[in-house]
Structures are given as structure tokens and as C-alpha cells.
Amino acid sequence: DGGITQSPKYLFRKEGQNVxxxxxxxxxxxxxxxxxxxxxxxxxxxxxxxxxxxFQKGDIAEGYSVSREKKExxxxxxxxxxxNPTAFYLCASTRDISNYxxxxxxxxxxxxx
Amino acid sequence: xxxxxxxxxxxxxxxxxxxxxxxxxxxxxxNIQWYKQRPGGHPVFLIxxxxxxxxxxxxxxxxxxxxxxxxxxxxxxATQTTDVGTYFCKVGxxxxxxxxGKGTKLxxxx
Numbered sequence: 578d579g580g581i582t583q584s585p586k587y588l589f590r591k592e593g594q595n596v597x598x599x600x601x602x603x604x605x606x607x608x609x610x611x612x613x614x615x616x617x618x619x620x621x622x623x624x625x626x627x628x629x630x631x632f633q634k635g636d637i638a639e640g641y642s643v644s645r646e647k648k649e650x651x652x653x654x655x656x657x658x659x660x661n662p663t664a665f666y667l668c669a670s671t672r673d674i675s676n677y678x679x680x681x682x683x684x685x686x687x688x689x690x
Numbered sequence: 691x692x693x694x695x696x697x698x699x700x701x702x703x704x705x706x707x708x709x710x711x712x713x714x715x716x717x718x719x720x721n722i723q724w725y726k727q728r729p730g731g732h733p734v735f736l737i738x739x740x741x742x743x744x745x746x747x748x749x750x751x752x753x754x755x756x757x758x759x760x761x762x763x764x765x766x767x768a769t770q771t772t773d774v775g776t777y778f779c780k781v782g783x784x785x786x787x788x789x790x791g792k793g794t795k796l797x798x799x800x
Contacts (some may be wrong), residue, residue, distance in 0.1 A: 612790075619696075619778065619792035620733070667732055675782065678723050678735030 579604045583668050583682035589690050590655070590662065598653045598685045600668035608674055609651040613637060614665040614684075623666075626651055655687065663689050694781050696791030704799050709766040711794035713779035721782040722762045724753060727793070728775040736764075769798050 581602040590596045602609065608627050612620040622635030626645040640659025645651055651670075655662045665686050669679040693716045703709050713722065721740045725733040737746055739755035739762060746753045750773075752765045766773055776793040 617795075620790040622788070669733075674788065675721070676738070678725070678738060679733070679780075680735070681732040684732050 581668055581670055581680055581682035583666075583685050585685060586683065588685055588687045590687060591690060593657045595654055595656050596687065598655065598666055598668075598687070600651045600653065600682060601649055602651075602668075602670045602680075602682075603649060604670060604672070604680060605648070606670035606672050606680070607648070608671050609645070610669045610671075610679065611635075611641075611643065611651070611653045612667045612669065614667060620667065623653065662687055694779065694789050694791045696779055696794055698794055699792065700795050700797075702797045702799065703769050705771060706768050709769050709773070709796055711764050711777050711779075711796075712761065713763070713781070713791050714761045715781055717760070719759050719762075719781050722755060723780040723782075724762075724764050725778045725780065725790075726775050727778065731775075733778060766796075769796070771798050771800055774798050 584599045610625045611623040613623055614620050621637050623637055623641050624632055624635055624643040626632035629645055629648050632643050632645050640656055642654045665684050667684045668682040671677050671679045695714045697712050701709055721738055723738045724736040726736055727733040737753050742759050743757045744755040750767045754763045776795045778793045779791040781789050
């Protein structure tokens with residue numbers, strides 16, 4: 578079955594460390610997204626990519642970086658510059674932003690220890 | 691800039707009661723999507739509305755797009771415990787302006 582796989586499910590980071598969250602999809606979707614969700618909050622867009630080798634900043638890109646070297650993969654790096662990284666991170670993809678909904682991965686819960 | 695307000699923020703109902711959440715935009719929308727996120731889970735796409743005044747149904751769920759395409763509602767008839775979760779709207783626009791509402795968290799007392 579096609580879908581989006583995020584790993585790991587839980588991640589613990591020490592202060593000052595960079596960590597990378599994986600997002601892989603086999604849906605043949607062009608567009609991919611990273612969202613951050615804090616408790617009781619909505620989803621805030623970090624980065625998005627419409628095609629390979631191209632990506633754009635979302636509303637809260639500071640302290641994060643991404644790459645899109647392959648259509649299937651859109652990893653997110655949470656850098657030490659992100660001062661409050663503890664959150665639930667969701668990756669999503671869609672075939673067509675105008676006509677189709679997003680498919681979400683099951684998320685990664687990142688905690689700073 | 692474009693703003694989306696979703697109300698109410700929380701709703702507690704007795705099983706069997708109806709539930710409605712509203713999504714209101716400050717600007718005219720090209721489309722609106724609704725998602726459901728179960729506790730501890732990830733958002734799941736429910737439906738997309740595109741046309742002015744459009745009404746779509748999925749079993750006990752009724753989705754409506756306002757005539758002016760600035761608001762939408764999701765109504766659940768006779769809630770069940772399986773309806774528990776947070777319901778989000780997402781409004782369309784240019785790629786960088788796709789916005790999720792903050793969601794309505796529904797709890798259902800058996």
C-alpha cells in the first residue's frame with residue numbers, strides 16, 4: 578500500500594545537537610510539506626517542496642533546514658538554532674494542491690532533554 | 691494577510707447529541723478542506739469543498755461551503771465515541787498561503 582513513512586516515531590535531542598527527521602513517500606506525489614504541531618495548537622508550516630531540488634520556507638522556517646534530492650524523500654533537520662524544538666512534527670504530501678487533500682505521515686515526537 | 695478562525699475551540703457533548711464546527715475566513719476562498727485528527731494520531735483528509743453553497747455528506751457528517759465562499763461548517767449528527775478528535779479546516783490559496791485553522795477539539799461522553 579502507498580503511504581508516507583516518518584521515522585523515528587520518538588526522538589530525544591540534547592541541547593546544541595542537530596537532528597534529522599525522515600519522511601519517505603511512495604505515492605508519487607510531487608508536493609511535500611513539513612508541519613509543526615504544539616499541544617492544543619494547529620499546524621504551522623515549516624517548509625514545503627513542489628518539485629525535486631526546490632523548496633520554499635513556510636511560516637516558521639527559522640532553525641530548520643530541508644533537502645529534496647529525490648521525489649520520494651523530504652528530510653527535515655532541526656538545528657541547534659531552533660530554540661524551542663520540542664513538538665510533534667508531521668510530514669505530508671499531495672498530488673495536486675488544488676484538487677486533492679494531503680496525506681500525512683504518522684509523525685515524529687521530538688523532545689529536548 | 692489571510693486569517694482563518696475556527697470555532698469553537700472545544701466542544702463537549704453527550705453521545706447522541708449533534709456537533710458543529712465553523713471555519714471563517716477574512717478573504718474569499720478558492721476551496722476548503724476538512725481533516726480529522728484522533729488523539730495521538732495524525733490528520734486524515736475528510737473532504738474538499740470548492741463551489742459556492744456546496745453541501746456534501748459522508749454518513750453522519752455534513753459539510754457546507756458558504757455562499758460567499760468565506761466560511762464553512764462541519765456538522766455531525768448523533769455523535770458517537772468514535773467521533774472524538776480534533777477537526778481542522780484548511781483553506782486554499784497560493785502555495786505559500788495554505789493555512790490550517792487551529793481546530794475544534796471534540797469530546798464525547800458515553
